[in-house]
Amino acid sequence: xxxxxxxxxxxxxxxxxxxxxxxxxxxxxxxxxxxxxxxxxxxxxxxxxxxxxxxxxxxxxxxxxxxxxxxxxxxxxxxxxxxxxxxxxxxxxxxxxxxxxxxxxxxxxxxxxxxxxxxxxxxxxxxxxxxxxxxxxxxxxxxxxxxxxxxxxxxxxxxxxxxxxxxxxxxxxxxxxxxxxxxxxxxxxxxxxxxxxxxxxxx
Numbered sequence: 001x002x003x004x005x006x007x008x009x010x011x012x013x014x015x016x017x018x019x020x021x022x023x024x025x026x027x028x029x030x031x032x033x034x035x036x037x038x039x040x041x042x043x044x045x046x047x048x049x050x051x052x053x054x055x056x057x058x059x060x061x062x063x064x065x066x067x068x069x070x071x072x073x074x075x076x077x078x079x080x081x082x083x084x085x086x087x088x089x090x091x092x093x094x095x096x097x098x099x100x101x102x103x104x105x106x107x108x109x110x111x112x113x114x115x116x117x118x119x120x121x122x123x124x125x126x127x128x129x130x131x132x133x134x135x136x137x138x139x140x141x142x143x144x145x146x147x148x149x150x151x152x153x154x155x156x157x158x159x160x161x162x163x164x165x166x167x168x169x170x171x172x173x174x175x176x177x178x179x180x181x182x183x184x185x186x187x188x189x190x191x192x193x194x195x196x197x198x199x200x201x202x203x
Contacts, residue, residue: 017072051095078090093115
C-alpha cells in the first residue's frame with residue numbers, strides 16, 4: 001500500500017513540476033503575457049482569476065527552481081497520506097494563499113510558494129492531530145531542515161515577496177490538517193461501531 005502510494009506520489013509531483021516548467025516556458029515565450037493576465041491583483045475583480053492560475057506562473061528561472069524542489073519534496077510526503085488528503089491539502093493551501101494575497105497584498109502576485117507553505121504546515125501539524133508518532137518525528141526532521149522558511153510569513157520588508165500569500169497558504173495547510181483530523185475521527189467512530197479496523201498510521 002505505501003509503496004503504491006509512493007509510486008503514485010512520485011508520478012504526481014513529477015507531473016506537477018512538469019506543468020510548472022511548461023507554464024514558465026510558455027509565459028516567457030509570450031513575453032510574460034500570462035503573468036500580466038493571470039496574476040493575483042489585490043482587490044481588483046479582474047485579478048480574482050489569479051487565485052486559480054497565479055501559482056502556475058513564476059517570474060524567472062531562479063523563482064521557478066526555488067519553488068519546484070520544496071514543492072516536490074513536500075508534495076511527495078503529503079501524497080503518502082493518500083491522493084484524497086493530498087488533493088485537499090493542496091486545494092486549501094492554494095485557495096487560501098491566493099485569497100490572502102488578493103485581500104491583503106500590495107501588488108501583483110505569482111508563484112507556488114503559498115502552496116509550499118501550506119504543504120509544509122500541513123506536514124508539521126498532521127501528526128499532532130493524528131497522534132501519530134511517525135508523522136510527528138517526520139515533522140521534527142522537516143522543521144530542523146526547512147523551519148527557517150517560516151520567517152516568510154512575516155512582513156519583514158522583503159521587497160517583491162508576498163508574505164501574505166505565504167501566511168494564508170500556511171493557514172490553509174493548518175486548516176487541511178484540522179479538517180482531515182475531523183474526518184479521521186468520524187471514520188474511526190464508524191469503524192469501531194462496525195467492529196472494523198481503523199486503518200494504518202499512513203491512511
